[in-house]
Amino acid sequence: MNFTMNRQLIEGYIANNVINPLVLNSDIELAIPFIPDKSLDLIVTSPPYYKQRDYEFDGQIGQEQTPEEYINKMVDIFTRLRDKVKDSGCFFLNIGDKYGKKGEMLLIPTRIAAELQKRGWILKNFIVWYKPNHMPSPFKGKFTSTWEPVFFFVKDTGNYTTPDYYFNLDAVRVEHKTNDKDVPDDLPRIVSLEDYEKVVPILEKYKKDYSGKFKDQNENLGASPGARASVNGYSYSKQRVFKPTNDNEIEIIMYLRNARELKGISVAEIDEALGYEHTAGHWFRLDRGGRSLPSPEDWLRLKNLLGFGTHYDEEMTKMHYVLQAVMKHPLGKNPGDMWSILTEKTSKPHFAIYPHDLVRRIIGAACPENGIVLDPFAGSGTTGDVAMEFNLKSIMIDASTEAIGIMEESFEHALLDELRKVRSKNDDKELMDMF
Numbered sequence: 213m214n215f216t217m218n219r220q221l222i223e224g225y226i227a228n229n230v231i232n233p234l235v236l237n238s239d240i241e242l243a244i245p246f247i248p249d250k251s252l253d254l255i256v257t258s259p260p261y262y263k264q265r266d267y268e269f270d271g272q273i274g275q276e277q278t279p280e281e282y283i284n285k286m287v288d289i290f291t292r293l294r295d296k297v298k299d300s301g302c303f304f305l306n307i308g309d310k311y312g313k314k315g316e317m318l319l320i321p322t323r324i325a326a327e328l329q330k331r332g333w334i335l336k337n338f339i340v341w342y343k344p345n346h347m348p349s350p351f352k353g354k355f356t357s358t359w360e361p362v363f364f365f366v367k368d369t370g371n372y373t374t375p376d377y378y379f380n381l382d383a384v385r386v387e388h389k390t391n392d393k394d395v396p397d398d399l400p401r402i403v404s405l406e407d408y409e410k411v412v413p414i415l416e417k418y419k420k421d422y423s424g425k426f427k428d429q430n431e432n433l434g435a436s437p438g439a440r441a442s443v444n445g446y447s448y449s450k451q452r453v454f455k456p457t458n459d460n461e462i463e464i465i466m467y468l469r470n471a472r473e474l475k476g477i478s479v480a481e482i483d484e485a486l487g488y489e490h491t492a493g494h495w496f497r498l499d500r501g502g503r504s505l506p507s508p509e510d511w512l513r514l515k516n517l518l519g520f521g522t523h524y525d526e527e528m529t530k531m532h533y534v535l536q537a538v539m540k541h542p543l544g545k546n547p548g549d550m551w552s553i554l555t556e557k558t559s560k561p562h563f564a565i566y567p568h569d570l571v572r573r574i575i576g577a578a579c580p581e582n583g584i585v586l587d588p589f590a591g592s593g594t595t596g597d598v599a600m601e602f603n604l605k606s607i608m609i610d611a612s613t614e615a616i617g618i619m620e621e622s623f624e625h626a627l628l629d630e631l632r633k634v635r636s637k638n639d640d641k642e643l644m645d646m647f
Contacts, residue, residue, distance in 0.1 A: 219246045222607065226251055226584060233596035233606045233623050237616045239271060240289055240588040243609050247296045252607075253378065253583030255293060256574050256595050258306040258566045259286065262320055267612050273589070279310070279318045286324050291331040293588065294367060300378045302578040303333065303365040306341065306566055315353070321361045328365065334375065337364035340550045341570060362551070362570070364578075373501025376458065378583075383576045385544030395537045399446055403533040408448070411533075419445040448533035452508060456527075458500070464524055465503060469496050471520040485517055486510065547573065558592065565591065571598040579604060593619035 225234045226248065236243060260267070260274030262282045267274075276282040290303070297303060307321045329335055339362040349356035366377040395401075398414055456464065472482070482492040495514070497503040506514055511528040556567045575598050579585055583604055587595035590608035596619065599606035608619055 219248070222246055223248055225607070226605070231600060231603055231605055233593070233599065233608045233619070235590075235593075235596075235616055235619050235623065236607065236609045237611070237613055238609055239611045240609050243588070244289070244292045244296065247293075247586070247607070249295050250298045251584060252297045252586050253301050254575065254579040254585045255290075255297060255301075255303040255588065256571060256578075256585060257304075257587045257589050258591070259589040261308045262310045262318070264308070264310070267614075269612060272611065279312075279320055283320060283323050283327070287327040287331065289588065290324075290328055290333070293586075294332050296586070297367055299367055299369050300376060300580075301367060302377055302379070303367075304574045304578065305363045305365070306360060306570070307363075308360045315351075321363070325361075325363045328363075332368045333365040334368045335363060335365055337362075337549050339364060342550060342552045343555050344552055345554050362574075371499065371501070373499065376500055378578065378580050380577055380580075381546060382543050384547060384573050385541060386547045387544050388540050395446065395535065395539060399535055399537075401535045401539070403448060403535075405531060405533070408533050411448070415446055415448075447536045449536050450531055451534050452528070453530045453532050454527040456505065460527075461503060461505060462498060464505060464528070465496060465498060467520070467524060468514070468518075471518040472496060475518045477518070482514070482517065486513055565594050568594055568598055571595055572601070575599060575602055575604070590619060591615050593622050596623060 222234070222236075260272065262274055262276070262279055264274060266272075273285060274282065276285065286307075290305070293303075305324075307324065309320050310318050312318050325335055325338070340359050341362050342359045346356065346358045366375050369375050396414075396418060399411065399418070403411055454460075472479075479493045479496060483489055486492065492514075494502060494504040495506050495510075505511075505528065508529040508531060511525075515525075551570065551573065553567050553569045553573075556565055558565050571594055575585065575595075579599075579602065585595060585599045585604055585606040586609070587593075587606065588609050590596065590610045591612075592615065593608055596606045596608045600623070610616060610619070
């Protein structure tokens, strides 16, 4: 059902347990004030492109007189929507370019992205969506356009460090193309301190017979384990077992801060006692860019100085050896910033849909469990379809009444299909209970 705009409707939808998309027939510029601040986890959208299609209603976006007018409108809309996104939220924008009267590219997508970076958005990726089934070009004076940009933004929260936004790479990893073994089977990835001496002879077996210019050097090899292994063979690095989360770090730092206050000692005095300059201060800071945890050795020295207990000793001091080699991630590889995804055909009139697989990758990576997705130019409702697949709430806004009708019908069918699945499962259970 399509609703007129009001804040109570949106707030009520956000608060309830229904995941069927909320469909709103409105110009997004009028709808923005009714969306609660910091309520959205993800915006993913593909707005009408400049002069691409006429949807035949007054006030539509995409039919502005000049590219500049269109760009300014897009920038204004997405700047205003920024306040509606949580500080941990993300924004993905798919938008195509247009050619001018002289056949020149207008660079509309990159001009919008550049302006948004001045308005509180941080551009994390310029993703190339390559279309394997792209349309051939009728123009013989240029190469065929085969891709469109997808911009990945996060909020600039005003700190000098990278924002702490939600991003789950493991959810969207792709299969490795080769099945080659990364490292020999007899070299374990993790080795305890007690067992390390047992792998030393095995390391000798795989030592490289390298005679190039980097022979017997560890400098100028870069940070890559692969580069070092190609010259010196495999090696192990001694590392702390405990891998703290953001919450773990803050919890331990608060523990240290409390111990320092009880002792009545300044950061400068700690630096002096341990023989450092401007180091100890990082152990007591809470900001993500400035804080760090002491090394195992420094933890024990700090413990001796401040006199705190054994509560975090195991986490902070237990060590093991980690194999330094280029190894395939067990869940697959990072899909990178060039996505080869087929376009989709539609029988729906006037609507150019972006593919469900494109939105699946975005939502899978950038929206947390129980999150809320907004598509301010919802069109035929692809974003809402995928949000339902992920059991997520979504708010679908579009100014076209035709688009609203298409979405309502699509979401109603999807809901009925889901109800049929639930009923079928219940029927199967009842049948099994009879035996």
